[in-house]
Amino acid sequence: MADVGDDLFRRIQDRVAIVGIGHLPFAKDIGRPIADTAVEAIQLALDDAGLEAEDVDGMSMFEMESTHEVSIARRLGVEGLRWWDKISYGGGASCATLMHAAAAITSGLATTVVCHRARNRGAKTSRPWAQERELVRDDKALHVPWGLVRPVDVIGMWAHRHMHEYGTRREHFGNVAIAARKHAQRNPYAMMRDRPLDMETYLAGRPIGWPLTFYDCCLETDGALACVVTSVERARDLRQRPVLLHAVAQASGSNPVHLANYNNTPAMETTSVFCAKLLWQRSALQPRDMDCAQIYDAFTPLVITGLEDYGFCRRGEGGPFTEGGRLELDGALPVLTSGGGLAEAYVHGFNLILEGVRQIRGTSVNQVPDCKATLVTGASGVATSAAVLRVA
Amino acid sequence: MMHPDYPLPDVDDPVMRPFWDGAREGRLMLQRDRTTGLLHWPPKPMYWKGGARLEWFVASGRGRIYSYVVAHEPFLPAFQHLLPLVLVLVEVDEGPRLVGYMVGCRPDEMAFGMRVRVVFERLTERVTLPVWGPDR
Numbered sequence: 001m002a003d004v005g006d007d008l009f010r011r012i013q014d015r016v017a018i019v020g021i022g023h024l025p026f027a028k029d030i031g032r033p034i035a036d037t038a039v040e041a042i043q044l045a046l047d048d049a050g051l052e053a054e055d056v057d058g059m060s061m062f063e064m065e066s067t068h069e070v071s072i073a074r075r076l077g078v079e080g081l082r083w084w085d086k087i088s089y090g091g092g093a094s095c096a097t098l099m100h101a102a103a104a105i106t107s108g109l110a111t112t113v114v115c116h117r118a119r120n121r122g123a124k125t126s127r128p129w130a131q132e133r134e135l136v137r138d139d140k141a142l143h144v145p146w147g148l149v150r151p152v153d154v155i156g157m158w159a160h161r162h163m164h165e166y167g168t169r170r171e172h173f174g175n176v177a178i179a180a181r182k183h184a185q186r187n188p189y190a191m192m193r194d195r196p197l198d199m200e201t202y203l204a205g206r207p208i209g210w211p212l213t214f215y216d217c218c219l220e221t222d223g224a225l226a227c228v229v230t231s232v233e234r235a236r237d238l239r240q241r242p243v244l245l246h247a248v249a250q251a252s253g254s255n256p257v258h259l260a261n262y263n264n265t266p267a268m269e270t271t272s273v274f275c276a277k278l279l280w281q282r283s284a285l286q287p288r289d290m291d292c293a294q295i296y297d298a299f300t301p302l303v304i305t306g307l308e309d310y311g312f313c314r315r316g317e318g319g320p321f322t323e324g325g326r327l328e329l330d331g332a333l334p335v336l337t338s339g340g341g342l343a344e345a346y347v348h349g350f351n352l353i354l355e356g357v358r359q360i361r362g363t364s365v366n367q368v369p370d371c372k373a374t375l376v377t378g379a380s381g382v383a384t385s386a387a388v389l390r391v392a
Numbered sequence: 393m394m395h396p397d398y399p400l401p402d403v404d405d406p407v408m409r410p411f412w413d414g415a416r417e418g419r420l421m422l423q424r425d426r427t428t429g430l431l432h433w434p435p436k437p438m439y440w441k442g443g444a445r446l447e448w449f450v451a452s453g454r455g456r457i458y459s460y461v462v463a464h465e466p467f468l469p470a471f472q473h474l475l476p477l478v479l480v481l482v483e484v485d486e487g488p489r490l491v492g493y494m495v496g497c498r499p500d501e502m503a504f505g506m507r508v509r510v511v512f513e514r515l516t517e518r519v520t521l522p523v524w525g526p527d528r
Contacts, residue, residue, distance in 0.1 A: 124466075141401040141408060142434055143491040145521055147463065147471040148479050149399070156461035157481050164459070164504045209479075210462035210499070255434070262458075262481055262489045263433050 009247075009282045016102045017235035017242035017392065020049025020228035021354045026191055026345035028122040030222035035067045037224035038118035039075045045114065045226040046076075050239035053077040056228075058110030060097040062117050062348065063088040083110040089258075091296060091379030092271070094349035095387040099248040101229040112234065116226035117350035124220075139258040151298060152217055154259045155381060156209040159301035161268055163211060166316035170211060173300040174202040175322035176335075177215045177342055180297065182328055184339030186365045191219050192343040216300040218341035225350040227357065232392070243360040246373070246390040247283035251275035252383035259381045270302075270380040272309035279386050280311065287311040290388075291371040292334040292359055294352035297341045302380045303327075307335075310375060310386070329366050337366040352376050356389045394515050395470035403518055407437050410448040415520040420510045422451040422486055433488030453510035454527055455484035462499045482508055482524055496525045 022044025024030065024037055046053060053076040059069050063086040073081045085100045087093035094117070101113035136144045148154060162168050181197040184190035197215060205213035235242035251274040255264045262268065280286060287310060295306040304318035312333060313321040327335045338344045338355035345351050356376040358364040364371075372391050378384040403412035414421030423435040427445050438446055463477040471477055478494040494502070495511055507527035514520045 135402040136399045137402045137405060139434075141405065144399045145401040145519075146479065146491050146493050146523070147468065147474070147477055148491050148493075149468060150463070153461045153463050153479050157459045157479070160461060161459035161481075161504075207462065207464045210464065210476075212461070257434060260491060262491070 011106050012102045012245070012248070013282065013284075014244045014246055015232055016105050016229050016245050017232050018098070018227050018245065018357050018389070019230055019235045019238045019240055019242055020045040020047070020051065021226070021357050022046075022048050023189075023225035023351070023354060024223065026189055026221050026223045026347070028191075028222065030120060030122070034065070034118035034120055034224065035071060038065070038067050038116055038226070039072055041118060041224035041226040042072065042076060042114045042116055045228050048240065049228045051112065051228060054079055055112050056114055057081060058083040058101060058104050058113035060085045060087070060101045060113055060115045062086065062090070062093045062097070064090060065118065067118070083113070089379070089382040089384070091298060091348040092382040092384040094296075094353060094378040094385060095248055095376055096250045096378065096385035098229060098245055098353070098387055099250055099385060102245055102248060105229065105231055112228065112230040114226055114228055116224070117348050118224035119347050120222045121220045121346070122222045142257055143260045148260060150209060151259065152209040152212050155299045155301060156212045157260070157262065158268060158270065158305065158381070159299070160211050162301060162305065166319065168304065168319035170203060171199065172304060172319035172322050173216050174199050175327065176297070176300040176303045177202055179325075179327040180336045180340045180342035183337050183366050184343035187338050187344055188365070190339040190344040191221060192339060212299060212301070218298045218346040219343070221345040221347060223345045223347035223351070225347060225354055227353060235392075241361050242392045243357045244390050244392050246285060246388040247279055248385070248387040249275050249278035249282060250383070250385040251278055256383060261381070270305055270309060271382060271384045272306060272377065272380040272386070275384050275386050276310045279388065283388050285373050285388055285390065287375075289373050290333070290375045291373055292337055292368045293375040294337070294340065294356050294377070295335050295375070296349050296352065296377045296379045297336055298346070298379060300342065303335060306377055306380055309380065310377065329368070334366070334368055337364055337368065349378055353387075356387075360389050360391055397468070398470040398515065399468070400515065400519050407435055411435065412519070414448070414450070415512060415522050416518065418512050420451045420453040420522050421448050422484070422488065423448050431487050433490070452485045455482040455490075455508055457481075457502065457504055457506045457508060458483040458489050459504070460494075460502055478502055480508070480524055492522065492524045494525065495523050501526070
């Protein structure tokens with residue numbers, strides 16, 4: 001494969017900005033259909049940016065969204081929709097919505113794009129893994145018939161091997177859970193506010209997919225979030241301090257199988273390895289330049305492998321990297337500063353994008369002093385995406 | 393008695409059919425490239441690269457535990473009677489890693505690298521699942 005490493009990509013680097021963000025309060029039961037919450041989240045993001053629906057001409061969202069673009073456009077009052085896109089792979093799609101928006105804007109296909117995720121997953125019956133009925137086909141036939149269905153088990157397989165191979169311990173997973181929970185305590189929107197977690201409680205968590213237990217798993221949340229992306233030129237005239245999309249990437253890795261891609265090369269490295277390589281090739285900033293990181297946290301071990309995959313430490317060192325409070329607000333690399341999927345809300349990582357934006361604006365409830373750049377990543381294991389956000 | 397909601401595989405999938413046909417007859421089938429000798433898992437369509445390169449063969453049915461997870465509640469109703477279920481990733485002696493579950497082995501008997509052999513679990517007239525047991 002030709003290395004597109006990337007002169008082409010310079011056309012995108014720092015050329016678009018996130019100029020508005022918005023979200024509804026997260027809830028266990030939001031009580032409204034996502035066709036409605038999505039529209040309100042986008043309206044809030046436009047209000048934040050100081051833009052009107054009439055300014056929007058593009059839309060970028062998750063393929064899992066059941067709401068149609070035209071329905072959103074009609075409800076909002078978008079008159080001239082001329083570019084839209086739906087991106088697959090659940091939590092792998094988060095930062096890809098930004099990448100596709102950037103590609104559309106810099107190529108002239110759109111000028112102002114709204115990206116969003118609205119998801120009702122609080123109810124137990126809404127879990128996709130509890131709804132297998134039809135004959136299992138294609139990729140899923142490689143693991144679902146044996147009962148490897150729940151994401152916790154699929155990820156547990158990687159996590160357990162990581163423990164065996166590198167000596168990673170449950171306490172390391174616990175450090176991730178505790179850091180996220182600690183950050184949630186100052187976030188008025190966090191589902192786990194007022195519910196701090198200590199190591200003793202963490203270690204006593206009931207097994208779900210051993211070695212992963214209750215506290216290794218993200219929340220299940222109803223939520224709706226959106227952001228507005230436009231060119232840096234337009235961004236200058238808007239209400240908020242623009243947050244530049246410095247670098248962004250999307251990758252599926254080798255020999256991919258939806259989530260259980262255990263036969264890729266190099267062995268047992270997740271899709272994030274491939275995404276990270278592209279991302280840092282496209283970035284003038286490197287891991288050492290990140291003032292904090294929003295690393296996708298459907299399960300705690302994904303943060304540890306994420307730290308390795310994105311080059312904050314070497315392969316196998318992700319466990320010890322979490323020690324000494326390094327991931328907490330006063331540590332060397334604060335992660336999940338809003339509480340993330342583990343403690344704020346699990347909405348396929350879109351909340352990680354919003355928190356990245358707040359850190360660059362300087363408005364996070366857990367503000368990292370003088371934050372100039374942050375990494376936001378999508379789900380590991382599935383075809384994924386990641387972005388570097390920076391100050392203008 | 394198989395649970396009515398058991399997530400049965402589509403055994404007529406053109407790519408996977410030799411695997412499921414083999415399992416029904418008590419053989420673990422894998423696919424290799426005649427040209428390079430390399431195994432392909434997941435398997436590729438037989439027309440890959442102009443056809444004629446691929447063949448299915450009977451594998452040893454033996455391997456080692458590469459990783460495993462012990463699944464507890466809440467789980468799919470179809471597997472409820474198997475909990476705690478030991479889900480495994482088996483590195484077969486020929487190389488690829490296959491997803492499966494263990495039979496005849498308690499969670500506390502599990503170990504990384506432990507030898508396992510294939511066991512065929514008949515679910516329906518058409519579907520037999522290759523699963524794994526200790527290779528004692």
